[in-house]
Amino acid sequence: MASVSLRENLGIREEVIKKACSVSMKTHKSAGKQLYVAEKIRNSHELVFSFPGSWSLSDWFIGSSFGEVNVDLELFPSLKYIGLNQIATVNGAFLNRFNAILDNTQFKKEVGTAVTDRKQVQVVFTGHSLGGPIAILAAIWFLEEYIRPDPKKMAPLCVTFGSPLVGDRIMSHALRRENWSRYFVNFVMRYDIVPRMSLTPLSSVEQQLRQVLNFFKARSQENVVEPSDFFVTVMRNALSVVSHAACKIMGNTNLLLETLSNFVELSPYRPLGTYVFCTGNEKLVVIRNPDAVLQLLFYTSQLSSEGDLPAVARRSLIDHLSYKDELEECLKMQSVTFLDDHHLEALPLSDDASATAESNMALKDLGLSARARLCLRAAGQLEKQKKSNQQAIDKKMEDIKNGLGKLQGYKDKCKHKVGYYDAFKISEDKEDFEANVNRLQLAGIWDEIIEMLKRNELPDEFEGRKAWIDIGTQYRRIVEPLDIANYYRHLKNEDTGPYMERGRPKRYKCTQRWREHAERMSNESLESCFWAEAEELCNKSGNPSIRDRVLQLKRRVEEWIRNGVLDEDVFLNGSTFEKLLTEHSLKNSDQNVVFQGSWS
């Protein structure tokens, strides 16, 4: 394999890594005095923001066992699983610290100046230990604030060293979807305990954690705590998370797995971005597959034998403090393996396999057993499977287009009558039945896509793909009125409730959210379901107090028509909407004349 340098693969110059590391170690000294340190790299255009750590327990965990809270979508609008409307969770203690920095106007100002600087300043966020999560949150904030509105701006970089995990699976998913994941680079020493600590509930380590933090604070290797118990507890909890995840990605369907999950608290936190593992013998291993990174967090620290425990446990603490020296050596050696390039799903299982020597060396340097390698294979296999699922779904786009074409034809034909909404609602002609068959076929395809999203069977990038967002919107605009017509035709509102509250299928909610997110809309884009509102208002007819609502709806409809997202046929004579307007004497006298003129 042609060797690629770290710089080419990660998009970061070695000097920047070195500088980030030394600044972030130095920043600890200003803890308590300064919220952050900004430093320019000499003779270049990078500006490094570094955040100090903290050794007080309340800065690591607050609240319940893992201390996770929902992210604030105002601040981080992208951190969600869009279609299913699941919000990412993040460690509350870290979020609090970050919010304190964001409240500091100086920080915002300094970042703002860097962004507007004509010389295209590259902003780098960095932090060691607890500084890492803050750097990550700052970088995400930067991306939301500056890059999402204007993707041409210079993207930031985020480099962390021995950082604990910040957010859950959805956070990592969202960063990959937005294609931001590549800006995050996390360095982890092979035995460093801190990144693994996030997989343990506070309740099981609280006392020991205090001592460990004190050890880090004093930085003296004389100040010994008894680390073996702590190490064993952390590793055991990490193994629970990792083996549970491995069962899932290996496709285990035993019901016992479900039962057990009710009895143990599993950490929600997951790695995000690129991970660079320092093997401890001056080599680096780079990996991006998030499932594989999670497995490595356990397996790289696995003991070779029980006798190793005291030494490894001690090493797990010291490693957290030795990034600077180790990285200096590593960057000099430039011995880097990019595991993702080596077909994870077919990694060699044992040390002696010589076929792909480079990846095998890296696995050996990380100390991975055959079982660990099988887990990496499973992670690779899953990613491959997701890609092939996506290909299968992509092939169906043609079918969707065909179906939509037919329904568009139906819609056009109905313009000569009462409009396709009401024609479909009455359903008396052959075309109406054919339209229904088309509707159902399309629903079948979309329901399958939604089901795959629910089960995480598609690549993270899927929901960010323009082609799918567009066809989803088109689908929703053409077909949802038919679903609404069908709903009210069968009077399902009478026993189930209004369409919008009780009857709206996920396939429309989901595609609607895709568009709202992609176009950063602040309002809901409900143009496809105005008929439901019209029907509900019709059902309340005779009640004069709803005139205002009818008027409002009419204004919105007019705006949608102006914006070209809704067709004018809604005003056709005899349509449900036209009748509603007539009843409340809200019809514009000119409207029908104009449209009939253009169609007849």
Added chain:
Amino acid sequence: MDTEASPFESSEMLATFLTSTPLLSMSWSLCDRANTMPSQGFVAEQMGSVGHLAFSGVQLGSGPDPTSGRNLEPLVTATNGLFFPLEHQFDGEEGGGEEEGKEPVLVHAGFLRIFLSVKSNPNFQNRMLNMIQNSKSIVIAGHGIGGTVAGLCALWLLSYLQSISSNISVLCITFGSPLLGNESLSRAILREGWSGNFCHVVSKHDVFPRLFFAPLAPLNPQLHSLLQFWQLSMTSPPLALLAEKLLDEGKSQIFRTVLASLEGLAKAEQGKNVTCGFWPFGNYFFCSEDGAICNDNATFIVKMMHSLLLNSSPSCSIEDHLKYGYYVEKASLQVLTKTSFPPAELPESSYEAGVALALQSSGIACQDESVARPAKNCLKLARRMGRTPNLNCANLAIKLSKITPYRAEIEWYKATCDQSDAQMGYYDSFKQRGASKRDFKVNMNRYKLARFWDNVINMLDNNDLPRDFHRRAKWVNGSQFYMLLVEPLDIAEYYRTGMHRKKGHYISNGRERRYKIFERWWKERPIKEEEKKTRSTFASSPKTHVFGPEWRKLESG
């Protein structure tokens, strides 16, 4: 996406997951305590929102006599509805005609007696009530005979929690427990979706979990001294030494008998009914010096019990029953370390490698071909082709939405027939249909829909769907809609082809099983308050199909 088997063998990973949690060591330490306090019969402890309960493996007084001639008795008659979900048969056929010839659910009479006596103890009832009120989840454990009591207790608790619609989770962990009941019990547990609530820890050589595979009557006295030896070892080790002497001769007799019976079972061809009365249920967690694996396939479990015993010895098989504390502790450290493996022997395929590693963990050395090969083969047999019931159900929903267009086409056919000038209706139109393309298509759709719904029933029969499937509105309504629309066409076809002359009246002789089942679902469906509201008018589809049943009667006249 499809029902392809996973390219990975994960029984070992599941065992690792369980071992990484505190559940095993917690349960064992309680069992250990319960064993030393036999007069209590059980110990209970509340840890946060998890309730722990352990039954003693030492049962004083009216101890069970595992050797008494006829030791299985029907669960139903003996327990007065305590275990009602296990008695209930809903396998689709009204009247349960298919169940004929199958055994009722049977459990070991002695163990049942112990459980019932514990259950009637007011102290136990109080603790239990307390636990149910304060817990989100409950672990029930037991060693040896205590495990069988734990199993019955868990079955009872699951039944009870189901009756009060509680969502407390229950996990039963047993250590070296003998078998509890017959194959019907095992099937009923599967049907209820409870197999994931049971995990039986069995050490490599322990003879107790294997004991009931053998005919025991001839070994009566030896078994007595064996039980005595185990119980004394748990309570007063010095006395156990004496008991061991008495046992000496019996050891190898018991060992040989059990091994021979297991041999017979393991060699029996698949599907052939070699029965020993007792049958395993739930998951088995096989642990050895080298690790553990966890699987719930009964055939695999039986073969594994056999394979592992092959390399044992009479005294090993008896001492191993007392070593669970050692195994549990060993396993919990072991998962944190790498186990070395002779690399040359690891196959390249992920699946084959996973199987080899799993066998190594269960304590079967790959070098020992004669033992390893059959074990490997049966682990591969246990490979799951299917998915969990919930996943199956979700897949079925996708399939339903894909076949719905066929149904819509029939609806349309019906509508056009109703409106046509001939005024014949779709029943008669279909009965007298010619060779037109449209008639052909409707008939094809009828077949496709029938295939879909028959498959649904088939999956239900095989426990591949969630157990409340037939109560879910989506499926009750969907099947009813289908029946009302399509059954008249089936009837038309029946009389068109003159089947009534060959087979007789449609309702009694020609009606497909699926319609009988769907009719029952509809009758038994849960009716929500809001549904009792009357509609202003009937929606088009149900209204026009109410005549479905009428067709059947008309034709017979």
